[in-house]
Amino acid sequence: MKKNIKKGLLLLLFIAIIYGLFRIIDIAYGSYAFVERQPYMVMQTDSSITIKWQSPEEEIGEVNYGLSNEAKNETVSDIKATDKHSITISNLGECTKYFYLVKSPSMKIDNEERSFTTLCQKAESQKLWLIGDSGKKGEKQTKVYQEMLKHIGDDLNNLNMWILLGDNAYTSGTQKEYNEGLFEPYKALAQKFVPWAIIGNHDARRWAFYNIFDFPTDAESGGVPSGYEEFYSIDNGNLHLVMLDSETVNRKSDGEMAIWLREDLKANTKPWVIVAFHTPPYTDGGHKSDNDYDSGGRLKEMRETFIPIFDEFGVDLVVSGHSHDYERSKLLVNHTGKSDTFDAKKHVLQESATCYTKPLKATKNSGTIYQVCGSSSKLDHAELKHPAMPFSFEIMGSLIIDITPTTLSSKFLTIEGKIADEFTIKKDSSACTEKKQ
Numbered sequence: 411m412k413k414n415i416k417k418g419l420l421l422l423l424f425i426a427i428i429y430g431l432f433r434i435i436d437i438a439y440g441s442y443a444f445v446e447r448q449p450y451m452v453m454q455t456d457s458s459i460t461i462k463w464q465s466p467e468e469e470i471g472e473v474n475y476g477l478s479n480e481a482k483n484e485t486v487s488d489i490k491a492t493d494k495h496s497i498t499i500s501n502l503g504e505c506t507k508y509f510y511l512v513k514s515p516s517m518k519i520d521n522e523e524r525s526f527t528t529l530c531q532k533a534e535s536q537k538l539w540l541i542g543d544s545g546k547k548g549e550k551q552t553k554v555y556q557e558m559l560k561h562i563g564d565d566l567n568n569l570n571m572w573i574l575l576g577d578n579a580y581t582s583g584t585q586k587e588y589n590e591g592l593f594e595p596y597k598a599l600a601q602k603f604v605p606w607a608i609i610g611n612h613d614a615r616r617w618a619f620y621n622i623f624d625f626p627t628d629a630e631s632g633g634v635p636s637g638y639e640e641f642y643s644i645d646n647g648n649l650h651l652v653m654l655d656s657e658t659v660n661r662k663s664d665g666e667m668a669i670w671l672r673e674d675l676k677a678n679t680k681p682w683v684i685v686a687f688h689t690p691p692y693t694d695g696g697h698k699s700d701n702d703y704d705s706g707g708r709l710k711e712m713r714e715t716f717i718p719i720f721d722e723f724g725v726d727l728v729v730s731g732h733s734h735d736y737e738r739s740k741l742l743v744n745h746t747g748k749s750d751t752f753d754a755k756k757h758v759l760q761e762s763a764t765c766y767t768k769p770l771k772a773t774k775n776s777g778t779i780y781q782v783c784g785s786s787s788k789l790d791h792a793e794l795k796h797p798a799m800p801f802s803f804e805i806m807g808s809l810i811i812d813i814t815p816t817t818l819s820s821k822f823l824t825i826e827g828k829i830a831d832e833f834t835i836k837k838d839s840s841a842c843t844e845k846k847q
């Protein structure tokens with residue numbers, strides 16, 4: 411009897427090892443395997459942009475661009491024949507819309523509606539679309555996307571930035587999955603907007619993410635040079651957007667990312683600061699921030715290391731994904747513990763459900779709102795009882811954020827096209843008149 415149990419266990423172990431090996435080989439292959447990919451954009455700056463695509467043959471490709479759809483008279487070409495094209499267009503005007511088309515002899519390129527706008531520091535108002543854990547292709551992903559389009563009047567000219575909060579391609583963030591989970595379903599967006607994507611754990615399981623995307627290391631898009639693609643910032647209009655990697659880099663307070671973040675936030679002059687990273691500091695959804703071991707301890711580390719920095723520099727909004735739900739806090743300060751240490755009297759600065767005020771200049775301990783939006787293609791059953799996150803729903807959707815010089819408003823737009831949660835932060839010293847909760 412004992413012998414049989416031993417044999418059975420050995421067999422199970424053997425199967426597990428074979429399965430593990432097979433998975434690693436499959437993932438490695440999938441991460442480096444070549445896929446044909448339509449042109450998309452990276453590295454948007456005040457004066458340049460980079461167009462990337464992958465063609466079946468090694469060849470010289472070119473980008474034609476200009477200030478109108480009819481006059482794409484300028485041309486930039488590959489320097490040598492390649493199947494992984496990356497063409498940077500430089501010396502562009504700030505805050506200027508350009509139209510472009512791509513030529514690559516061995517593939518049919520969808521060129522109908524290609525355009526981009528360089529970063530626009532003088533922009534008075536901006537609309538951002540944020541999706542989290544969006545990389546599972548299918549009807550639900552499409553519906554969440556379509557509701558955003560409806561919300562902006564089916565006119566992408568009404569949108570300014572597209573931000574992905576990680577887990578952008580399931581299950582493993584391989585090259586093929588990136589086509590199926592991101593570039594194909596969001597094709598119309600990818601023709602006009604840079605997918606400013608942060609890495610999630612599903613992307614981090616593989617090796618494709620930092621090959622697919624190029625990110626600023628030398629403050630090309632704003633902020634302080636980080637020296638790493640994993641963390642950087644973007645200045646656009648009234649927004650200073652900070653992108654962090656909660657998955658693959660040192661998350662300790664003496665690590666490069668935390669050291670850089672302090673420098674970057676210290677140097678910021680924009681009125682609004684949003685920080686984005688995948689693994690949320692507070693969540694009671696599919697992932698639990700009260701569990702020190704959840705996600706390899708990354709929720710705990712992001713909370714303990716980075717919340718003191720957000721407090722120190724008065725970061726306005728922190729957005730994450732990872733839990734496949736929606737969760738949102740009030741204006742919080744100084745809470746780095748688990749939920750049983752959360753004391754609303756100490757940690758909630760303003761009790762309103764919908765309106766908050768902050769000083770115009772970034773000020774220490776002026777409060778931060780935390781949002782989790784990880785339900786843009788997936789939904790988990792969840793408790794959603796974290797006391798710091800009272801506005802929480804088991805609903806699919808995405809975030810629409812509107813920014814003016816003195817207001818930031820964020821809406822959770824559901825898969826049914828309803829606004830399930832909405833709040834505004836004001837920095838114009840006008841009082842909130844909404845009924846207090």
Ligand SMILES: [Fe+2]
Nearest residue numbers: 577610611732
């Ligand atoms: Fe995740």
